[in-house]
Amino acid sequence: MAVNSPLPVAADLLPVTGIQLGYAEAGIKKPNRKDVLVMTLAPTATVAGVFTTNRFCAAPVQVSKAHLEGLHMSAGPIRALVINTGNANAGTGDAGLAAANATCAALAELLQCEASQILPFSTGVILEPLPVDRLVAGLPQAIVNLKADNWYAAAEAIMTTDTQPKAASATVVINGQTVTLTGISKGAGMIKPNMATMLGYLALDAKVAQPVLDHLVKQAADKSFNCITIDGDTSTNDSFMLIATGASDVEVNEIDTPEYQLLAKAVIDLSQKLAHMIIRDGEGATKFMTITVEEGRDIDECRKIAYSIAHSPLVKTAFFASDPNLGRILAAIGYAGVGDLDVSKLNLYLDDVWVAKNGGRNPDYREEDGQRVMKQSEITIRVKLARGDAEATVWTCDLSHDYVSINADYRS
Numbered sequence: 536m537a538v539n540s541p542l543p544v545a546a547d548l549l550p551v552t553g554i555q556l557g558y559a560e561a562g563i564k565k566p567n568r569k570d571v572l573v574m575t576l577a578p579t580a581t582v583a584g585v586f587t588t589n590r591f592c593a594a595p596v597q598v599s600k601a602h603l604e605g606l607h608m609s610a611g612p613i614r615a616l617v618i619n620t621g622n623a624n625a626g627t628g629d630a631g632l633a634a635a636n637a638t639c640a641a642l643a644e645l646l647q648c649e650a651s652q653i654l655p656f657s658t659g660v661i662l663e664p665l666p667v668d669r670l671v672a673g674l675p676q677a678i679v680n681l682k683a684d685n686w687y688a689a690a691e692a693i694m695t696t697d698t699q700p701k702a703a704s705a706t707v708v709i710n711g712q713t714v715t716l717t718g719i720s721k722g723a724g725m726i727k728p729n730m731a732t733m734l735g736y737l738a739l740d741a742k743v744a745q746p747v748l749d750h751l752v753k754q755a756a757d758k759s760f761n762c763i764t765i766d767g768d769t770s771t772n773d774s775f776m777l778i779a780t781g782a783s784d785v786e787v788n789e790i791d792t793p794e795y796q797l798l799a800k801a802v803i804d805l806s807q808k809l810a811h812m813i814i815r816d817g818e819g820a821t822k823f824m825t826i827t828v829e830e831g832r833d834i835d836e837c838r839k840i841a842y843s844i845a846h847s848p849l850v851k852t853a854f855f856a857s858d859p860n861l862g863r864i865l866a867a868i869g870y871a872g873v874g875d876l877d878v879s880k881l882n883l884y885l886d887d888v889w890v891a892k893n894g895g896r897n898p899d900y901r902e903e904d905g906q907r908v909m910k911q912s913e914i915t916i917r918v919k920l921a922r923g924d925a926e927a928t929v930w931t932c933d934l935s936h937d938y939v940s941i942n943a944d945y946r947s
Contacts, residue, residue, distance in 0.1 A: 537820075538815040538817075538823045540699070540812055542699050543699075545684075548703075550686075552577075553576065553738075553780025553781060553782035554780055555574070555681040556574050556575075556688070557677040557678055560676070561669045561676075563621035563670060564660070572692040573616070573617050573674065573681065574738075575614065575646065575681060580613065580779060581743055581745050581779045582606075583749045583752040584603060584775060594627055595657045598639065598655055599654040599774065605651050606745065611651065613654055616656065618657070618658070618692070620658050620659055620692065622660055623657050625661045626771070627664060634664070635657075638671060645678055654776070690702040697722070701809055701812040702717070703808050709741070709794050709797050710785065716738070716801055716805050717737075718737035719809070720734065720809040720813055722734065722765075734773070735774070735775040736776050737778070737809070740783040741786070742783070743779035747789065748779055751798070756775050760773075760813075762929050764846060764929065765818065815932070819937030819938035822912055823913045824845070824930070824932060828841045830921050830924065836873050837926055838927040840918060841918075847864075850864055854909060855935045861905060865878075865883065865891060868883075876922075880922075881918065881921065883918055884915075888907075
């Protein structure tokens with residue numbers, strides 16, 4: 536069960552003019568479940584994305600990147616996205632690329648556009664051939680189901696080990712006009728995006744110039760999906776797509792404008808909400824943990840230390856057990872790879888409890904105070920390095936027995 540994350544309410548998910556969503560039950564891995572999603576876009580839409588840095592990136596990632604690059608060569612606007620769950624189409628070589636391209640060709644024929652105007656995405660088991668015949672056979676059903684208010688069903692259609700769909704909406708007023716934003720994400724394990732298995736799609740109805748959207752998707756990812764980790768595993772399929780349908784009268788054509796600042800804040804806030812949903816639904820998670828590293832020399836070293844804490848199995852299992860064995864945090868800081876770190880100046884806090892002072896145990900720290908905090912379902916770890924003004928925040932979860940069980944049985 537997700538940590539303090541109620542189910543989205545379908546009626547609260549706002550349609551975004553210029554995008555429709557339809558799903559199908561194609562039996563890709565299991566029968567009687569939504570496993571194919573089609574999103575169709577208005578011809579006015581601009582699309583931008585960031586993808587996994589895993590060198591074994593999946594075939595659909597390679598094809599989507601190529602089709603997005605084609606936008607700059609007048610290949611035509613992106614008209615649709617197609618996502619399947621149950622099979623990652625990763626580690627599948629030339630046959631996998633052929634399957635991804637065949638999927639694009641089949642949907643393009645149904646929508647009467649070019650295959651290069653389709654972006655494919657997959658999530659699921661790696662090293663298994665994609666049953667492209669079943670996927671293609673489900674496309675007509677997905678098209679029949681196309682609706683503007685299908686966001687909840689769309690979130691269900693991209694789930695794998697997720698225990699619940701992840702979706703949210705927001706609005707922002709720019710120049711007196713309302714811009715609507717709605718997004719979905721999926722992921723519960725194999726999560727450490729580097730732009731898990733992570734997919735995210737966020738749509739808005741403003742007109743956004745392509746260079747501006749390219750900048751915004753990277754900025755949003757860097758402050759949201761690139762700040763989460765469940766198990767430190769970067770997937771072969773991670774993708775985060777930002778879609779501006781151009782259906783409203785609001786235009787954002789430059790980065791250095793008040794309009795961009797308002798839009799960027801709305802996109803980042805919604806992206807963070809979707810990213811937090813992934814952590815709260817981490818496989819076997821019982822606690823949502825915020826790790827903030829302050830007073831660093833630069834953001835990179837702050838993130839390096841935050842991730843070192845977040846990835847430590849000893850830290851994560853201690854939090855699962857509510858065991859204030861907090862020396863494990865100091866150890867993780869020490870091996871994070873910041874070679875000139877002066878630990879004699881370091882201070883560590885657990886929520887309101889000052890645990891370590893100037894590199895050693897705070898004389899006023901009491902273990903019962905640490906245990907009180909660790910029994911909470913939401914916990915903040917704060918590290919102060921006394922090296923500068925930089926800071927970074929990473930979100931993670933604990934590591935429980937269920938994580939092992941889920942991943943041991945994943946292909947069953």
